[in-house]
Amino acid sequence: MTEPHSHVPHMHRTGFVRRELLQIGFLGAFGMTMEGAFAPRAAAAREARAKRVMVVWMPGGPPQMQLWDLKPDSPSDCRGTARPISTSAPGIQVGSRLPLTARQAHQFCIVRSLTLGAEDENHIPGHQEVLAGINRRPPTFKSFATRNDWPSISSVITAVKPNSGGLPAAIHLPYRIKYQGTPVPGEGAGWLGSKYDPWFIEQDPNAENFRVPDLVPIAGFTVDRLGNRQRLLSQVDRSRRDLDAELDVRQLSDAQEKAFTVTTSAETRRALDLSREPVQLRERYGRSTFGQSLLLGRRLAEAGVKYVQVNLGNLNAWDYHRGEDARMDVMMPQFDQAFSAFLEDLAQRGLLDDTLIICTSEMGRNPVLGKTVTGAAVNASEPDGRNHWQWVWSGVFAGAGVRGGSVVGESDEWAGFPATRGYMPCDMAATIYDAMGIDPRTEVTDIQSRPMVVNHGDVMEELYSGA
Numbered sequence: 001m002t003e004p005h006s007h008v009p010h011m012h013r014t015g016f017v018r019r020e021l022l023q024i025g026f027l028g029a030f031g032m033t034m035e036g037a038f039a040p041r042a043a044a045a046r047e048a049r050a051k052r053v054m055v056v057w058m059p060g061g062p063p064q065m066q067l068w069d070l071k072p073d074s075p076s077d078c079r080g081t082a083r084p085i086s087t088s089a090p091g092i093q094v095g096s097r098l099p100l101t102a103r104q105a106h107q108f109c110i111v112r113s114l115t116l117g118a119e120d121e122n123h124i125p126g127h128q129e130v131l132a133g134i135n136r137r138p139p140t141f142k143s144f145a146t147r148n149d150w151p152s153i154s155s156v157i158t159a160v161k162p163n164s165g166g167l168p169a170a171i172h173l174p175y176r177i178k179y180q181g182t183p184v185p186g187e188g189a190g191w192l193g194s195k196y197d198p199w200f201i202e203q204d205p206n207a208e209n210f211r212v213p214d215l216v217p218i219a220g221f222t223v224d225r226l227g228n229r230q231r232l233l234s235q236v237d238r239s240r241r242d243l244d245a246e247l248d249v250r251q252l253s254d255a256q257e258k259a260f261t262v263t264t265s266a267e268t269r270r271a272l273d274l275s276r277e278p279v280q281l282r283e284r285y286g287r288s289t290f291g292q293s294l295l296l297g298r299r300l301a302e303a304g305v306k307y308v309q310v311n312l313g314n315l316n317a318w319d320y321h322r323g324e325d326a327r328m329d330v331m332m333p334q335f336d337q338a339f340s341a342f343l344e345d346l347a348q349r350g351l352l353d354d355t356l357i358i359c360t361s362e363m364g365r366n367p368v369l370g371k372t373v374t375g376a377a378v379n380a381s382e383p384d385g386r387n388h389w390q391w392v393w394s395g396v397f398a399g400a401g402v403r404g405g406s407v408v409g410e411s412d413e414w415a416g417f418p419a420t421r422g423y424m425p426c427d428m429a430a431t432i433y434d435a436m437g438i439d440p441r442t443e444v445t446d447i448q449s450r451p452m453v454v455n456h457g458d459v460m461e462e463l464y465s466g467a
Helices: 123-132 154-162 224-238 241-245 247-263 266-271 277-283 289-303 324-348 425-435
Strands: 052-057 085-086 093-095 107-112 170-173 306-311 355-360 391-399 406-408 443-444 451-453
Touching: 052 289, 123 154, 123 425, 154 170, 154 306, 154 425, 154 443, 170 289, 266 289, 277 289, 277 324, 289 306, 289 324, 324 355, 355 425
Parallel strands: 052 306, 052 355, 107 406, 170 306
Antiparallel strands: 085 093, 107 391, 355 391, 443 451
């Protein structure tokens, strides 16, 4: 295999919170109002390309050379069983396991040079880096989510562009990414405070008994009784204002207020009701967790949620250390059906015009089957699998002005390293913020009132110009 290219993408300096913050309860899983959290040091308001962003997250890192970055002339132990097929976009090919998605290629742009500029950073720090838009793990990094974490992109959007009605500003479904049953960094609000956490729906929308627990009425409680309880809480709050100085109490109060609003919101209940969708459309998406989650995500975005993240599996669902073909034979038909239906549905509804779509992961796969990678997971690849690889991987971008039927960035002849400009996580985040009309250099204050700049990346203008 060729040596790493001499060109290494430049790194941006990013500030990090360095001392432990209070651990806040999990009730703050709802979008909140600004409440003065942001200092007015951002540039003038930007014209938004998108009203909403939807991230289709493939945790674990599917093989780029099997899906989006085919290398038919590479050695067999690189390309594996990959076979290129033509798409609806002239001159662009994808892997043969994506026949339905290939018909939608005119709608999307493939970015083939996403990178972390490192051999391996493993899944957990990779989730934080890509989903928070930072290029390196902070010095305070831990394997489990804390209030030291850099806030997720969804949490920043929740804070900067809150929803005023009953709908949360950001929702993640149908899993929260966890390790050993505990959330990992990347999806929460970190040092912004728990009131800016997205709302996590940890239920399978494909299940017959699908109901979001937070919206299931408490036994014996009607909306009127909940209202009475809310008024009682307000009276207690007025009599104990001296507790407002305590961070944990203030955060919990905010979370309870939003929880009450969302729980009693008819708007939220309607958005979550998949039975309102035609049976034929539900079948088109596929009666799988992938399919119904993407359909529910579309409903939420259409209803007014500004950031929707659909996690297609948990922490390392696409982590093919062994059995690459066997694993893809199980997962790819569901993905291909669901993702192609998702793109087609959004286009037919006119939602692609003002919705930014991103489908990617926190890493790619080693360009050589069975190759052990230094510093990667302890279960090094078997002959029919690949280890982690963060020198280069691919992502799909669509909507909100993205030039469909195009490719941005190239990898080398083995899909192992960027051959052109590499796009770092901070660049992807800057692109999302810019599309939503948020200056990436927006300065915010953390829960200890310290100023922090949200992002130091560069907008991926090539998505729009094709340059």
